[in-house]
Amino acid sequence: MGDKIRVAVIGCGGMGRHHVEVVQGMDGFEVAALCDVSAEALEKIGDQHQIPARYEDCEKMFDEVSPDIAAVATQTRGHCGPVVAALRRGISVLCEKPIAIDLAEADQMVEAGRASGARLAINQQNHLNPGIRKARELVAQGLIGEVVLVRGRNKAGRKSGNEFMEMGTHVTDMMLRFGSMPQWCAGTVYAQGRLAGPQDIMEAKEMSPRDRDSGLVMGERALAHYGFAGGVLGEIHFIDYPKTMGANYGVDLLGTEGQLAVRASGHVGQNLWYLPRPMEGQPADLGDWQAMDLSDMGAESPIALMYRGLAEAAAGVEPPGSGEEGRWAFEMIMAIYQSHREGGRRVELPLADRRHPLETWRAQG
Ligand SMILES: NC(=O)c1ccc[n+]([C@@H]2O[C@H](COP(=O)([O-])OP(=O)(O)OC[C@H]3O[C@@H](n4cnc5c(N)ncnc54)[C@H](O)[C@@H]3O)[C@@H](O)[C@H]2O)c1
Numbered sequence: 001m002g003d004k005i006r007v008a009v010i011g012c013g014g015m016g017r018h019h020v021e022v023v024q025g026m027d028g029f030e031v032a033a034l035c036d037v038s039a040e041a042l043e044k045i046g047d048q049h050q051i052p053a054r055y056e057d058c059e060k061m062f063d064e065v066s067p068d069i070a071a072v073a074t075q076t077r078g079h080c081g082p083v084v085a086a087l088r089r090g091i092s093v094l095c096e097k098p099i100a101i102d103l104a105e106a107d108q109m110v111e112a113g114r115a116s117g118a119r120l121a122i123n124q125q126n127h128l129n130p131g132i133r134k135a136r137e138l139v140a141q142g143l144i145g146e147v148v149l150v151r152g153r154n155k156a157g158r159k160s161g162n163e164f165m166e167m168g169t170h171v172t173d174m175m176l177r178f179g180s181m182p183q184w185c186a187g188t189v190y191a192q193g194r195l196a197g198p199q200d201i202m203e204a205k206e207m208s209p210r211d212r213d214s215g216l217v218m219g220e221r222a223l224a225h226y227g228f229a230g231g232v233l234g235e236i237h238f239i240d241y242p243k244t245m246g247a248n249y250g251v252d253l254l255g256t257e258g259q260l261a262v263r264a265s266g267h268v269g270q271n272l273w274y275l276p277r278p279m280e281g282q283p284a285d286l287g288d289w290q291a292m293d294l295s296d297m298g299a300e301s302p303i304a305l306m307y308r309g310l311a312e313a314a315a316g317v318e319p320p321g322s323g324e325e326g327r328w329a330f331e332m333i334m335a336i337y338q339s340h341r342e343g344g345r346r347v348e349l350p351l352a353d354r355r356h357p358l359e360t361w362r363a364q365g
Contacts, residue, residue: 003028004028004029004030005028005029005030005068005069005307005311006030006032006065006067006068006069007019007023007029007030007031007032007067007068007069007070007071007307008031008032008033008034008035008058008061008062008065008067008069008070008071009023009031009033009034009035009071009073010035010036010058010061010070010071010072010073010074010082011035011036011072011073011074011075011078011096012034012035012036012038012041012042012044012045012046012073013036013041013073013074013075015073015096016034016036016041016045016071016073017045018073018303019071019073019094019303020034020045020049020051021049022301022303022304022307023071023307024049025304026300026304026307026308029307029311031049031051032053032065032067033051033053033054033055033061033065033067034046034051034053034054034055035054035055035056035057035058035061036056037056039056042054042055042056053065058070058082058085058086059085062085062086062089062091063089066089066091067091068091068092068311069091069092069093069094069307069310069311070082070083070086070091070092070093070094071093071094071095071123072086072093072094072095072096073096074096075212075213075214076096076098076100076101076165076212076213076214076215077101077213077214077215079095079096079099079100079101079105079109080100080101080105080108080109083095083109083112083120084108084109084112086118087109087112087113087115087116087118087120088112088115088116089116089118090116090117090118091118092118092119092120092121092310092311092319093113093118093119093120093121094121094122094123094306094307094310095109095120095121095122095123095323095326096122096123097122097123097124097169097170097173097326097329098122098165098168098169098214098326098329098330098333099122099169099323099326099327099329099330100330101214101215101356102215102334102354102355102356102359103327103330103331103334103351103354103355103356104354104355106323106326106327106330106331107327107354109323109327110323110324110327113323117315119310119313119318119319119322120319120322120323120326121306121309121310121319121320121321121322121323121326122169122173122321122322122323122325122326122327122329123303123306123321124169124170124173124174124321124326124329125301125302125303125305125306125321126170126173126174126264126302127173127174127177127302127306127320127321127325128302128305128306128309128320128321129174129262129264129268129271129302130268130269130271130272130294130297130298130302131250131262131263131264131268131271131272131292131294132174132177132251132262132264133297134272134292134294134297135177135178135253135260135262135272136177136178138260138274138292139178139253139255139260142257143255143257143258143260143274144253144254144255144256144257144258144259144260144274144278145255145256145257145258145278146255146256146257147178147179147232147253147254147255148232148233148254148255148256149232149233149234149235149252149253149254150175150178150179150228150232150233150234150235150251150252150253150254151234151235151236151251151252151253151254152171152172152174152175152234152235152236152251153171153236153237153248153249153250153251153252153263154167154168154171154236154237154238154239154248154249155167155171155244155245155246155248155249155265156238156239156240156241156242156243156244156245156248157241157242157243157244157245158208158211158240159207159208159217159219159220159221159240160189160190160219160220160221160222160238160239160240161202161204161207161217161218161219161220162204162207162208162211162214162217163238164217164222164238164333164336165204165211165212165214165215165217165333166211166212166214167249168238168333169326169329169330169332169333170249170264170329171236171249171251172236172328172329172330172332172333173321173325173326173329174250174251174262174264175226175234175236175251175332176325176328176329176332177251178232178251178253179226179228179232179234180228180229180230180232181228181229181328181349182226182227182228182234182328182332182335182349183227183228183229183348183349184226184227184346184347184348184349185224185225185226185227185332185335185336185338185339185346185347185349186224186225186339186344186345186346186347187222187223187224187225187335187336187337187338187339187340187344188222188223188224188339188340188344189218189219189221189222189336189337189340190219190220190221190222191218191219191220192220195340196218196219196340198361198362198365200218200219201216201217201218201358201361201362202216202217202218203215203216203217204216204217215356216356216358216359216362217358218337218358220240221238221239221240222237222238222336222340223235223236223237223238223239224236224332224335224336224339226332227346246263246265247263247265248263249263249264249265250262250263250264250265250271254278254279255278256278257278258274258275258276258277258278259274259275259277259278260272260273260274260275261273261275261289268294268301268302269294269295269299270291270294271294272291272292272294273289273290273291273292274289274290274292275288275289275290276288276290305320306319306320306321309321331349331350331351332349334351334356334357335347335349335351337357337358337361338351338353338357341357341361
């Protein structure tokens with residue numbers, strides 16, 4: 001019992017509950033304590049999952065419980081404070097996505113980990129999705145030749161502004177698994193059928209009251225291109241399609257010898273397909289996609305693998321989905337706004353200005 005990795009969960013809402021359930025289902029891990037500013041939320045999850053140690057102040061919890069890992073599952077505006085407080089105490093963190101409300105906060109979080117040596121990982125759990133892991137192996141083995149295009153596919157069912165903050169970093173994180181770090185972004189955002197302007201900037205809750213409080217957003221449709229090292233192109237669309245499309249959500253890889261398609265939702269035991277030809281071909285050939293065998297990828301859930309990766313990261317080695325990778329995934333999203341504001345031109349990454357592009361645009365008109 002004493003050798004278990006002890007996890008403290010901060011934020012006992014929908015996702016906090018999921019963290020508790022995942023950790024309680026893992027060998028070698030236990031939930032050591034819970035924290036929420038709402039006594040009601042604490043009592044509900046604490047009673048249901050029989051966790052007696054409950055706190056309303058995360059710093060007090062860190063000092064009294066000294067967990068091995070802090071899982072930060074507050075809404076995005078509430079990530080930076082608890083993450084930095086944990087990292088400064090040498091406690092490793094699995095923080096929910098997107099990493100932060102703006103790049104300045106993301107920088108503070110990554111820096112706090114670097115300064116203390118504690119590890120930060122961002123729970124874009126598709127990072128360790130079996131299809132993504134297998135596709136990386138197959139690409140490394142040369143199955144599809146040279147990768148020339150990485151296409152991120154959105155889940156839809158939201159206006160692009162909200163989708164950027166809700167699902168966007170999951171998609172950009174999956175793209176980053178195949179495209180290294182991007183060197184530039186060119187983005188375009190539409191509102192009400194025209195190019196979006198500063199008058200279209202609003203709070204996420206104003207755009208969609210059912211979504212979370214994730215800061216400033218803008219627009220309904222957006223697209224972006226990215227340049228990865230060596231001339232590999234990235235492309236992503238957020239098209240305000242009215243229905244959620246789980247089957248669309250993932251990445252497509254176009255290679256010189258063949259193609260791979262990973263879908264992040266649905267049955268994770270079978271979510272990778274291979275097309276044994278490159279771009280050319282008639283629509284009639286589209287029946288030749290092949291389901292790929294993922295049975296050697298293990299049965300543990302991607303979030304459980306995120307915990308294991310974090311707990312097992314050796315000194316000096318970043319965990320899977322590290323704070324830096326999470327910041328890149330978020331930076332790819334912020335860059336769309338920055339590029340759009342500059343007339344859709346290519347903006348260099350990382351962005352020089354770390355403030356939220358919509359905050360500065362709104363302030364300057
Ligand atoms: N990785 C995924 O697939 C996935 C899925 C869903 C949500 N999320 C992310 O999880 C996060 C939480 O989303 P949610 O839907 O669970 O939100 P939620 O509103 O249901 O829960 C947040 C909880 O945090 C508590 N809280 C707020 N400030 C706090 C503080 N300072 N200290 C302690 N507790 C505090 C609130 O009282 C609330 O109970 C978001 O960042 C969201 O994007 C990730």
